[in-house]
Amino acid sequence: MSKLPGNAGVSLLGDKSMDFYRDPVSFCRQRVDKHRCRVFQSRLLNRPTVFICSVRAMRELLCEKSNIFLKDPTDLMTNMYGDTVVTTNGEEACLLRLSLCNLFEGHCLQSSRDYITSVCERHLKSLSTSGQPECIYSAFKYLSTELVLGLFLNVKAEEQPELFQKIMQLCTQHWHGLISAPVNVKVPLWSSGFSTALEAREKLMQIIMDKLENDKHGFVGSLSSLPLPNSSSAAQHLLLFISALIPKALASLLTSFTLALSGNHQVDTRLQAIDDLDYLHRVLLEVQRLWPPFIGGRRIADQDSTIAGFHVPKDYGAVYISHAVHRDPEVFQQPDSFLPDRWSGRNAGQEHFLCSFGNGSRNCIGAKLTDIFLKETCTYLLKHYTWSLEPPSQDLEYKWLPVSRPANLPTLTFTPLNQGKRSGEENSSGC
Numbered sequence: 253m254s255k256l257p258g259n260a261g262v263s264l265l266g267d268k269s270m271d272f273y274r275d276p277v278s279f280c281r282q283r284v285d286k287h288r289c290r291v292f293q294s295r296l297l298n299r300p301t302v303f304i305c306s307v308r309a310m311r312e313l314l315c316e317k318s319n320i321f322l323k324d325p326t327d328l329m330t331n332m333y334g335d336t337v338v339t340t341n342g343e344e345a346c347l348l349r350l351s352l353c354n355l356f357e358g359h360c361l362q363s364s365r366d367y368i369t370s371v372c373e374r375h376l377k378s379l380s381t382s383g384q385p386e387c388i389y390s391a392f393k394y395l396s397t398e399l400v401l402g403l404f405l406n407v408k409a410e411e412q413p414e415l416f417q418k419i420m421q422l423c424t425q426h427w428h429g430l431i432s433a434p435v436n437v438k439v440p441l442w443s444s445g446f447s448t449a450l451e452a453r454e455k456l457m458q459i460i461m462d463k464l465e466n467d468k469h470g471f472v473g474s475l476s477s478l479p480l481p482n483s484s485s486a487a488q489h490l491l492l493f494i495s496a497l498i499p500k501a502l503a504s505l506l507t508s509f510t511l512a513l514s515g516n517h518q519v520d521t522r523l524q525a526i527d528d529l530d531y532l533h534r535v536l537l538e539v540q541r542l543w544p545p546f547i548g549g550r551r552i553a554d555q556d557s558t559i560a561g562f563h564v565p566k567d568y569g570a571v572y573i574s575h576a577v578h579r580d581p582e583v584f585q586q587p588d589s590f591l592p593d594r595w596s597g598r599n600a601g602q603e604h605f606l607c608s609f610g611n612g613s614r615n616c617i618g619a620k621l622t623d624i625f626l627k628e629t630c631t632y633l634l635k636h637y638t639w640s641l642e643p644p645s646q647d648l649e650y651k652w653l654p655v656s657r658p659a660n661l662p663t664l665t666f667t668p669l670n671q672g673k674r675s676g677e678e679n680s681s682g683c
Contacts, residue, residue, distance in 0.1 A: 254563065260295050267297075276573065277576075291304055291306060304560075304573065306576075321553055322551060324551070333488060374410075376633060377636070379637065389504075393500060395503075396625075400493065401420070404493040405459075475490065503657070506630070512538075535630075541584070548574045577606075577607055639664045641664055
């Protein structure tokens with residue numbers, strides 16, 4: 253058992269939180285290079301913390317030792333969403349997961365497909381009508397928000413436009429509480445972001461409770477009938493499911509997909525993805541690998557343990573960094589290159605080495621639903637459009653917190669494909 257590379261510093265003065273949040277990718281890359289190790293220690297949120305940048309160590313943290321490294325019960329997610337399947341630990345988390353999983357698979361999953369298809373078609377068919385470049389991240393975020401509110405809350409934009417807009421605004425205000433200092437201050441003419449977020453949370457909970465009481469159809473009706481631990485649990489989970497966090501994550505992945513496949517040099521990739529659903533799956537895996545929507549996740553050591561052979565004392569934090577894990581050169585050759593075919597070659601069957609949405613027994617329960625939505629959206633785009641950056645030269649450098657996306661939102665032009673025939677440099681296979 254070896255000592256962790258690096259230095260955990262001293263209380264307050266040695267904290268590196270600002271350095272990490274300013275640029276988490278550079279923060280980790282510099283220390284991996286310095287220590288020549290993909291596991292190291294530093295001080296984050298004024299707690300000694302082990303940073304995990306390798307596939308092996310990530311799997312150890314989230315799979316083999318998930319009963320030792322626990323969710324932090326005091327973190328901001330718990331304050332903002334309450335006790336949910338994401339924030340709880342131990343038996344409570346397991347029971348919540350068992351209760352909720354049926355809503356995200358089988359018949360329930362299939363019944364969502366028609367709605368997903370209709371929302372995608374309605375939004376995406378107008379991408380080329382304005383004749384102007386599209387800010388794709390914003391377009392995908394709105395599409396994803398409509399999807400989430402319609403699926404989980406039975407609030408459809410075309411049927412209840414005022415309520416839809418109200419909830420969307422409240423979700424945005426609530427989200428800002430997750431990315432602001434947790435200081436609840438309210439004075440005349442000014443409120444802190446956290447205070448505003450808490451107010452938005454209360455208003456959202458009122459809408460959600462009304463839905464749970466009066467709407468017995470769809471996801472809301474199914475959720476209210478589940479054997480959950482208390483009366484507030486269903487409402488807290490609905491708050492989580494309609495959170496702005498989900499549309500932002502979906503918009504992040506769709507933006508990365510369109511950027512990766514934009515321009516004339518990706519014509520063959522787009523054509524192959526139209527004709528071969530397995531290849532489209534590999535493309536989306538590679539998008540997720542290179543541009544994970546979330547930088548990672550955090551745990552707390554409940555007892556002395558080890559990670560990758562290094563001693564981790566009790567009460568240490570443990571942070572897995574998705575961007576770094578996904579570029580572990582021991583697992584992924586040419587780790588910085590976009591190579592979808594790696595998933596049918598050396599990395600075939602290794603999807604479990606990705607951690608964009610967690611891993612192991614605590615991975616995202618909505619992963620299958622996310623996969624359906626992404627494939628529906630991407631298939632529609634591939635069958636109906638060719639696209640490219642406009643203007644051609646744009647700064648596409650990513651920011652990684654709170655959700656990854658280019659710091660300067662990119663704009664693209666979408667050109668309709670000829671239907672039913674192939675002409676020019678790229679053509680459609682039809683619907």
